[in-house]
Amino acid sequence: MIPTDETWFEGTDECWLAGPAVASVLGRRIELPDDDAVRTVARDLALLRRRHGIVEPAAGPTLRLVRDPSRTDLTAEGFEVTADGDDLVLTAGGGPGLGYGFWRLLTCGPEALTGPQVPAYRVRMLNHWDNLVAQELGQVERGYAGGSIFFADGRVRADLTRVRDYARLVACLGINAVAVNNVNVHEAETRLLTDHLDGVARVAGVLAEYGLSTYLAVSFASPVTLGDLDTADPLDPRVVAWWSETTRRVAARVPTFGGYVVKADSEGRPGPFTYGRSHSDGANLLADALAPYGGTVFWRAFVYDHRQDWRDRGTDRARAAYDHFLPLDGTFRDNVVLQVKHGPMDFQVREPVSPLLLGLRETSLACELQITQEYTGQQRHAVYLGPCWSQVLAFPTGLTDTVPPLRDVLRQPHRPRSGLTAVANVGTDRTWTGHPFAQANLYAYGRLAWDPALDPTDVLREWAAATYEPTVAEAVVEILAGSWLTYERYTAPLGVGWMVQPHHHYGPSVDGYEYSPWGTYHFADRDGVGVDRTVATGTGCTAQYPPEVARVYESLADCPDELLLFFHHVPYTHVLHSGATVIQHVYDTHVAGYDEVVAMVRRWEEVAPLVPEPTRSEVTVRFAEQVRSAAEWRDQVSTYFWRKSGVPDAHGRVIP
Ligand code: GCW
Numbered sequence: 001m002i003p004t005d006e007t008w009f010e011g012t013d014e015c016w017l018a019g020p021a022v023a024s025v026l027g028r029r030i031e032l033p034d035d036d037a038v039r040t041v042a043r044d045l046a047l048l049r050r051r052h053g054i055v056e057p058a059a060g061p062t063l064r065l066v067r068d069p070s071r072t073d074l075t076a077e078g079f080e081v082t083a084d085g086d087d088l089v090l091t092a093g094g095g096p097g098l099g100y101g102f103w104r105l106l107t108c109g110p111e112a113l114t115g116p117q118v119p120a121y122r123v124r125m126l127n128h129w130d131n132l133v134a135q136e137l138g139q140v141e142r143g144y145a146g147g148s149i150f151f152a153d154g155r156v157r158a159d160l161t162r163v164r165d166y167a168r169l170v171a172c173l174g175i176n177a178v179a180v181n182n183v184n185v186h187e188a189e190t191r192l193l194t195d196h197l198d199g200v201a202r203v204a205g206v207l208a209e210y211g212l213s214t215y216l217a218v219s220f221a222s223p224v225t226l227g228d229l230d231t232a233d234p235l236d237p238r239v240v241a242w243w244s245e246t247t248r249r250v251a252a253r254v255p256t257f258g259g260y261v262v263k264a265d266s267e268g269r270p271g272p273f274t275y276g277r278s279h280s281d282g283a284n285l286l287a288d289a290l291a292p293y294g295g296t297v298f299w300r301a302f303v304y305d306h307r308q309d310w311r312d313r314g315t316d317r318a319r320a321a322y323d324h325f326l327p328l329d330g331t332f333r334d335n336v337v338l339q340v341k342h343g344p345m346d347f348q349v350r351e352p353v354s355p356l357l358l359g360l361r362e363t364s365l366a367c368e369l370q371i372t373q374e375y376t377g378q379q380r381h382a383v384y385l386g387p388c389w390s391q392v393l394a395f396p397t398g399l400t401d402t403v404p405p406l407r408d409v410l411r412q413p414h415r416p417r418s419g420l421t422a423v424a425n426v427g428t429d430r431t432w433t434g435h436p437f438a439q440a441n442l443y444a445y446g447r448l449a450w451d452p453a454l455d456p457t458d459v460l461r462e463w464a465a466a467t468y469e470p471t472v473a474e475a476v477v478e479i480l481a482g483s484w485l486t487y488e489r490y491t492a493p494l495g496v497g498w499m500v501q502p503h504h505h506y507g508p509s510v511d512g513y514e515y516s517p518w519g520t521y522h523f524a525d526r527d528g529v530g531v532d533r534t535v536a537t538g539t540g541c542t543a544q545y546p547p548e549v550a551r552v553y554e555s556l557a558d559c560p561d562e563l564l565l566f567f568h569h570v571p572y573t574h575v576l577h578s579g580a581t582v583i584q585h586v587y588d589t590h591v592a593g594y595d596e597v598v599a600m601v602r603r604w605e606e607v608a609p610l611v612p613e614p615t616r617s618e619v620t621v622r623f624a625e626q627v628r629s630a631a632e633w634r635d636q637v638s639t640y641f642w643r644k645s646g647v648p649d650a651h652g653r654v655i656p
């Protein structure tokens with residue numbers, strides 16, 4: 001279906017296709033090649049012109065799109081924009097590159113695009129945790145932006161306009177794959193493989209207009225859940241035949257089917273362990289079924305004991321992914337990608353990099369980030385995560401120069417299916433992401449997946465300039481640039497993590513997970529706090545890192561302050577590199593973090609009158625909540641540690 005103006009979703013106007021580059025590019029004559037690859041561009045161009053009231057001029061500077069197969073340096077996905085007098089030439093090596101180039105040009109204009117633009121990774125994926133029907137945690141698990149853009153009333157939506165707009169927005173960033181459903185696969189979503197295949201094909205068709213392939217999250221027990229077999233044993237020939245036939249049907253119906261995403265033996269999900277088989281047996285089963293169609297299985301490494309006894313000090317959740325998967329390196333098929341969360345725990349505001357990402361040598365890797373702000377303010381708090389991800393990708397910056405940065409590990413030629421993936425933060429919300437500023441995170445993820453070496457503040461500026469008028473953009477950049485560190489200051493300190501309210505994970509509860517089965521403890525007592533993960537006296541987690549990094553983390557003297565309580569249990573009087581004691585650090589940072597939120601709000605108030613409604617109110621309301629919540633965090637965390645330690649604030653502040 002060709003969308004009309006009426007079906008152009010308005011949220012697109014408050015996103016990064018709203019900046020000055022759009023009018024400046026549309027103000028040119030645009031010459032498109034006679035090429036199927038630009039069919040979508042041609043259609044959308046007409047729509048955009050109507051929407052912006054810009055008529056194509058009869059003469060004047062042109063923009064020429066050229067596909068030049070001899071430009072192998074650009075690969076199929078890359079492009080280059082060059083000037084030819086007043087004209088612009090967008091050259092791409094292949095069809096996808098023409099699309100990415102065109103949308104990028106509309107987002108940030110030609111000045112930002114000097115030299116060849118080639119994506120660093122082949123994998124640049126988004127994972128949606130969308131359910132067909134609402135579950136306990138809502139329709140989108142850990143979603144803070146409304147319902148699913150793909151599904152409604154237990155089936156694929158009839159109207160996929162928003163999917164089309166979403167695909168266009170992420171194509172501006174060069175995203176090339178979308179997994180449409182939750183990795184926690186319930187029975188209803190298992191039927192995406194069968195009853196809903198037509199719907200999946202329709203979604204995939206829309207995503208394909210923008211060069212995106214479609215992935216499905218599947219349950220390892222699908223053959224049993226669907227009632228076809230009484231086993232899902234990966235070595236049983238009937239199971240092998242079942243996956244092969246099922247995959248054949250999906251691939252036949254969905255030409256741009258990319259493959260499967262699997263959460264197995266994780267948080268109660270079924271997996272190969274039930275049958276005494278290994279995770280390579282499980283992953284290879286699906287990989288073989290996908291191989292004839294060039295498909296890939298993204299197999300998640302998020303495997304740990306979620307029924308731990310808190311009294312058991314020998315089990316360390318942070319070790320689990322490495323302990324399970326490192327011994328399997330080299331046993332996976334080429335089309336298996338191990339999908340590893342960026343930290344060893346679970347998307348906390350601060351974690352070390354997962355040692356598994358550094359330890360695996362042979363296996364293709366997708367580093368999984370979380371754009372949806374499960375543990376970082378749930379899109380009610382303004383928290384720009386670009387700097388966090390950029391640090392992850394640059395790791396081990398500053399610790400040793402003998403280990404290559406993670407961003408390079410993810411692009412080693414012998415494991416070409418590696419790259420980045422991330423849990424998406426969009427939904428049916430008017431501005432896509434709940435908090436309008438949370439768009440910055442989706443934008444930054446896409447840009448870093450294209451070029452992981454980008455400066456996250458530059459990316460933030462780029463997003464703001466493409467979204468808001470200049471005065472507002474400047475303020476928004478100031479507000480967001482340091483907001484991740486601000487959030488860290490008023491929440492769990494020094495890398496210890498958690499301290500959130502159980503289940504929904506919003507707001508403070510210092511002991512919320514302390515006596516739980518989830519393996520998430522801080523071990524605060526009257527003398528000190530932190531988790532001893534050293535080899536010398538603790539769980540030995542530090543030994544999972546390359547030796548140069550392990551040495552730094554093992555050493556109380558050298559461990560970076562921000563990760564001190566992740567790796568060490570220390571007395572409250574322990575002096576940090578910053579010169580403050582641990583307890584004083586807790587008091588000071590919580591006051592500072594709250595004060596920074598208040599300053600963010602003041603800056604917002606200066607420009608809020610320039611922002612149209614309802615965006616203005618949407619942001620204002622969320623800032624009021626962030627101030628309230630930051631005060632609650634400050635007071636609960638400070639009071640908790642004052643009561644535990646009995647050490648007063650050196651600055652004489654009264655702790656409630
Ligand atoms: O962070 C946890 C979330 C779960 C999620 C799980 C995972 C999809 O609380 O909601 O389940 O991680 O990543 O599998």
